[in-house]
Structures are given as structure tokens and as C-alpha cells.
Amino acid sequence: MRYRILHISDVHVGPPFRPAVAHALIAQAHEIKPDLLVISGDFVQRADFADQWRAAQELCAALPTPQLVVPGNHDVPLFNAHLRLLNPLGRYRRHISRNLNPIFEVPGLVVVGACTAHGLTVDGGRLSQRQIARLRGILACYGPETCKVVVWHHPVLTPFGIQRNRTMSGANAAVALLDECNVELLLCGHVHVSYVGNTLDVAHDLRNGTIICQSGTSTSSRGHGREHGKNSCNLIEIEDRAIHISQMLYTDEADRFITIAEHIFPRRG
Ligand SMILES: [Fe+2]
Ligand SMILES: [Fe+2]
Numbered sequence: 001m002r003y004r005i006l007h008i009s010d011v012h013v014g015p016p017f018r019p020a021v022a023h024a025l026i027a028q029a030h031e032i033k034p035d036l037l038v039i040s041g042d043f044v045q046r047a048d049f050a051d052q053w054r055a056a057q058e059l060c061a062a063l064p065t066p067q068l069v070v071p072g073n074h075d076v077p078l079f080n081a082h083l084r085l086l087n088p089l090g091r092y093r094r095h096i097s098r099n100l101n102p103i104f105e106v107p108g109l110v111v112v113g114a115c116t117a118h119g120l121t122v123d124g125g126r127l128s129q130r131q132i133a134r135l136r137g138i139l140a141c142y143g144p145e146t147c148k149v150v151v152w153h154h155p156v157l158t159p160f161g162i163q164r165n166r167t168m169s170g171a172n173a174a175v176a177l178l179d180e181c182n183v184e185l186l187l188c189g190h191v192h193v194s195y196v197g198n199t200l201d202v203a204h205d206l207r208n209g210t211i212i213c214q215s216g217t218s219t220s221s222r223g224h225g226r227e228h229g230k231n232s233c234n235l236i237e238i239e240d241r242a243i244h245i246s247q248m249l250y251t252d253e254a255d256r257f258i259t260i261a262e263h264i265f266p267r268r269g
Contacts, residue, residue: 001108005149006034006064007213007234009189012074012220013056014045021231022219024255026062032235036104036111037064040189040215041072041153043096048077053095059219060096068104069097070113072153072190073123088119103138109147109238112138116154116168125154125190126169132177139181144269147238150178151187155214157202159195161225166191175199179206184268185236185243186210192217192224194232194247196263211265213245233257241267 006029011017029037039060044052060067075096076088083090089100104111114135116125127135139148154168156175168174178186178199186199194216200209216232217223223230231250236243243265248257 001240003035003106003109003238004032005036005038005236005238006032007038007040007187007215007236008218009040009215010042010072010192010217010220010222011039011056011059012042012045012217012222013059014049014052016045016220016222018219018221018231021250022059024250025218025233025257028256029064034064035106037067038111038151038187039067039069040151040187041070041117042074042189043092044074046078047075047091048079053091057095066104068102068111068113068151070151070153071100071115071117073117073121073125076117076119084119101134108145109149110142111149111151113151116152124169127174132173136177136181139183144182147267148181148183149185149187150183153188154190155188156186156199156212157197159191159193159214159225162191162193172203175202175206175210178210179208182268183210186212189215192222193227194234196245196247208268211243243267
């Protein structure tokens with residue numbers, strides 16, 4: 001078994017979007033031909049504006065398929081209180097994906113998406129009790145022979161060097177759920193800086209912990225910390241015996257994303 005997942009995030013179509021970087025990303029993504037493209041939220045800069053949604057839809061159409069996508073907090077309208085409260089993800093559903101709980105499944109691998117962006121929170125994210133129960137039910141359907149990967153937008157920890165706390169609400173319960181369900185890998189975004197770590201840094205009493213893989217912003221000028229003004233994505237290879245994560249950073253000189261760090265984790269069992 002060998003599957004490759006290209007993980008991008010926080011494309012932020014709108015004023016901070018970088019068309020030249022997006023152009024390079026699209027070309028490189030088609031070269032890579034991943035088994036799955038994951039986009040972990042924040043498709044637009046401001047969900048109130050229809051033109052940003054149309055452009056985000058075009059960007060998704062230009063990227064390779066299959067795709068597994070989840071919404072971010074920027075995909076919820078900020079100014080339109082009516083939409084924000086009554087139909088916060090209506091535009092996301094119309095332009096990006098009707099499915100807020102996507103599942104990608106192939107022999108030996110399942111990738112499950114969850115929505116941590118809600119109408120009442122401006123920046124933070126969370127999972128509701130109902131979502132937690134649903135995730136638990138789905139993940140229980142797969143045995144130890146299947147590599148389980150979960151995708152949501154908000155991180156379970158704030159990487160070193162980021163001043164403001166960007167961690168989702170209920171992070172301890174979320175990482176306990178991943179541990180209980182034997183999830184090997186969590187993909188997320190939101191902080192605009194890439195990071196690879198383990199949920200054991202969130203809660204020390206977990207059984208195995210889950211690898212955390214965050215992507216920075218792949219196509220916008222909103223990079224933070226050591227990725228200030230930079231763009232990143234991750235290429236993940238899942239094999240029978242190991243999970244490889246390559247952190248990639250865009251460089252103007254190469255006009256493409258180049259590998260800046262490689263991590264290898266043994267598979268469970
Ligand atoms: Fe973002
Ligand atoms: Fe975000």
C-alpha cells in the first residue's frame with residue numbers, strides 16, 4: 001500500500017491571494033498526481049463576497065481530484081449577521097462542497113473530514129458533541145489494518161513562536177477522541193505556519209497520540225511566524241510500515257514548492 005496525499009490550506013481567495021503562487025501550485029499538484037488532495041479550510045478571505053467564492057470555486061476546479069475539503073472560519077460570513085447566524089456555511093456548500101462531513105476511503109486508508117467552523121465564533125473553532133459522536137461512530141467502523149486520518153481546520157495546539165492562542169476550544173477532548181479511535185494522523189491549518197508534531201504535546205496521558213500535520217497558507221500573503229509572507233503545503237505518503245511527511249515551502253527562485261523538512265513515523269502495529 002502506498003498512497004500520497006497533497007495537503008494544502010488557507011488559500012484565502014480575495015485581497016491576500018497570490019495568483020502566481022496558485023498557478024505554480026496547480027501545475028505542481030498535477031505533476032505530483034496525488035491519490036487525494038486535502039484542502040483544510042479558509043477558501044476565501046471574506047465569505048460575504050460572491051466574487052471570492054466564484055474564484056475559489058475556479059481554483060478548486062483547476063486542482064487535481066479527488067479532493068477532500070473542510071471549511072474554515074473565514075468561510076463563514078463576517079459582516080452579514082443574518083447569514084452568519086442562520087446559514088453560516090450556505091455559500092461554502094453552494095460553491096465548494098455540499099458535504100460538511102466528507103469521507104475518502106480506499107483499501108487500507110480512510111480520511112474523515114469534520115467542520116470546526118461555526119457561525120457564532122469569529123476566529124476559534126470547536127467540535128460539537130454531536131460531531132464528536134459522529135466521528136466516533138465512523139472511526140469505529142475501521143479496524144487496525146486501516147490507517148485513519150482526520151482533517152479539520154482549527155489546530156489542537158498553537159505552534160511555538162505564534163503569540164496569540166489559536167487552539168480550538170475543547171482541544172483536550174478532541175485529541176482524546178483521536179487517541180481513543182486510533183487515528184494516526186490529524187491534518188489542519190488556520191495558523192498560517194506549517195507544523196509537524198504529536199498530540200502527546202497537548203495531553204500527556206494519551207495511549208499512542210496522533211501525529212499532527214499543519215499546513216501554512218498555501219497561496220496567500222498571510223503567513224505567520226517563521227512563515228511570515230511565505231507559502232507552504234505538505235506531501236504525505238502513507239505506506240504499510242511508515243508515514244512520510246514532507247513540509248514544502250514556495251520559493252520565487254524555483255517558482256515551485258520545495259521540500260524543507262522530511263519526517264518519517266512508523267505505522268501503528
Ligand atoms: Fe486562514
Ligand atoms: Fe482560519
